[in-house]
Amino acid sequence: MKLALLDPEGRIAAHERMPTAGFEGHRAVLARMAEAVRRLVEQVPGGEVGGVGVGVPGMVEMASGVTGDLPNLPGRWQGVAVGPELAAATGLPVHLINDARAFALAEARLGAARGAETALCVTVGTGIGGAVIAFGRVLFGLGGAAGEVGHLIVQPGGVVCTCGNRGCVEPLATGPAIAAEAVRRVVQGFSTRLFERAEGDLDAITPELVDQAAEAGDAVAAEVLEDAGRWLGLALAGAIATLAPEVVVIGGGVARPGGVYWRSAEATARGHVHVMAIDEVRFLPAALGYDAGVVGAALWGRGRAA
Ligand SMILES: [Zn+2]
The missing domain is CATH 3.30.420.40 (ATPase, nucleotide binding domain)
Structure with a gap:
């Protein structure tokens, strides 16, 4: 699981990386995500972050922020309200996008x-x-x-x-x-x-x-x-x-x-x-290598929040 804080030019200002540990279940994964988001937000002067984008490995209902089938994660995350739960935990607007679409968004904008x-x-x-x-x-x-x-x-x-x-x-x-x-x-x-x-x-x-x-x-x-x-x-x-x-x-x-x-x-x-x-x-x-997905997700979160 990778997290990145983007500056206004789309450059990575700070980042974090941790094992997904999906076997712990989605509650535990979401709790760790929310903590990591808070740590990154603390690094922003004035704490001003426009929004959060989350790239998910599989199907997602983009309007509601609820995941569909994530076949490569234990439990497959069907019907998990990732967007609403993360928004409630962080106080920020959260928008979801499929991870491959996030990768493409980053490569199209910056790569x-x-x-x-x-x-x-x-x-x-x-x-x-x-x-x-x-x-x-x-x-x-x-x-x-x-x-x-x-x-x-x-x-x-x-x-x-x-x-x-x-x-x-x-x-x-x-x-x-x-x-x-x-x-x-x-x-x-x-x-x-x-x-x-x-x-x-x-x-x-x-x-x-x-x-x-x-x-x-x-x-x-x-x-x-x-x-x-x-x-x-x-x-x-x-x-x-x-x-x-x-x-x-x-x-x-x-x-x-x-x-x-x-x-x-x-x-x-x-x-x-x-x-x-x-x-x-x-x-x-x-061109963005391993960062393409996380940069694309952040661009998505920013674009939707703006
Ligand atoms: Zn298939």
């Missing part, structure tokens, strides 16, 4: 999609978040749900996704998917040095470790990343054909710019779009 009229933004981590910039603004769509690239179907009848569907790209191309596939290959006796790199601990086989192994010439590790990247690329191709974006911004911890996964995703996407000038589409890494 890699700045100046683009149409952009596709994707983050790959534990899940796959997505958002669309249209006419230079975040496209929300019905219920703020536009841009869910992670739930484009790339394998009909495939793996069950956290959303309940089968064949979505998310369970095939995220960090956990990469780690699980690498572990499977180790267990099945593929010729790879991943097990040694992980010092014999299967739990230590992370997407980063797989990436490092691939860079060092481990063919099995490279293939795992190529396969996962190819799935993402297919989803991107569908979204690109739909939107014809000038820019595709990719962020999150899994897609290292220039890495095997990134190159596979980009090459697959480019190779599967034949209805527009795909050569003119720029694939760019998120």
